[in-house]
Amino acid sequence: WFFVCLMVETLFFMQVVAENMLGDKKVTVVFVLGGPGSGKGTQCSNIVEHFGFTHLSAGDLLRAEIKSGSENGTMIENMIKEGKIVPSEVTIKLLQQAMIKNENDKFLIDGFPRNEENRAAFENVTKISPAFVLFFNCSEEEMERRLLGRNEGRVDDNIETIRKRFKVFVESSLPVIEYYDAKDKVKKIDAAKPIPEVFEDVKAIFAPYAKVIV
Template sequence: MGSVTDSPNTEAGKKITVIFVLGGPGSGKGTQCTNIVQNFGYTHLSAGDLLRAEIKSGSENGTMIQNMIKEGKIVPAEVTIKLLQKAIQESDNEKFLIDGFPRNEENRSSFESITGIVPEIVLFFDCSEEEMEKRLLGRNQGREDDNIETIRKRFNVYMESSLPVIQYYDSLGKVRKIDAAKPIDAVFEDVKAIFEKVVA
């Protein structure tokens, strides 16, 4: 890891390392994030989990988020980013995995301008639509959104909105693409090789 001088990512004197974790629904991001946390000591922040926790807290902010979701509106990027920023500031850790965010180009530019944090790298779990479909349909978790039409819709939305983010970071040489179609253990071997370089 670099020193404070070669990175703009400083928060209250801490040198912050942020890694964005991107990949389509069913690409295995959650499983690999758990492995990274256990092996490399990162704190895992999921934008969706933070929004749900805020709603549960019953705060004014939480009520506003809940109402927006109920009305089918998209929660503004600033709201999600402020929750991520708060989680980073309140944590004793300096290394963070941010999972499933930024979802689109607007999220990305807002995150960098609000927090002043640029990700160290972007982990991109690359998986074919067929493989993701197979996994989501085989999950049997009783999730209502795991039917074929919904899966395809989610995949298309993901491709349209997230690809520009991946292309942007790729142009900066920050994307580390992982073949997520491989078995879980094989995928983690690839992840480990990347993290050993980041941590070094």
């Protein structure tokens, strides 16, 4: 009887998790893409404050896993140092866990998918297609200046790794943007402008998601 109860409880838990991700719960996902230093994180904070989204940064989730000291974290750290892309299943699992735990139904996913394989895997695993892609378009010169100007103690903020990350972005992430652009799902932002001006452009795009004050 104990094992029957345990099995029923486990199946119920699995069903609840599936419903959170795939079932009756309508989840709005916006992918936020742009080169390293294009200002994605800053603008995501503004969107959270003004439009009630939950911000899930793929990079932050990966860095938290590194800090946990797990074997998975060590593998992630080595790949980031080399400017490589972390395997899809690792990042998707972290994103999925974060979405399941959160009661909100509107998510900004920042810095993911980084390549076509990421994109296909995310849609296949979660059965979620983004409402749209917010693309922060910025020159490499400006992004490099910004990254070298900040001091956050991040292992990936040195000139050699920064340039590797630019190369990876151009080769891997631009095809994702082109894929969604063909579906008329890309909202392009001129991210080289000052932060307040960039947010004015962002606000115009997110107007349909404005918080309703009762």
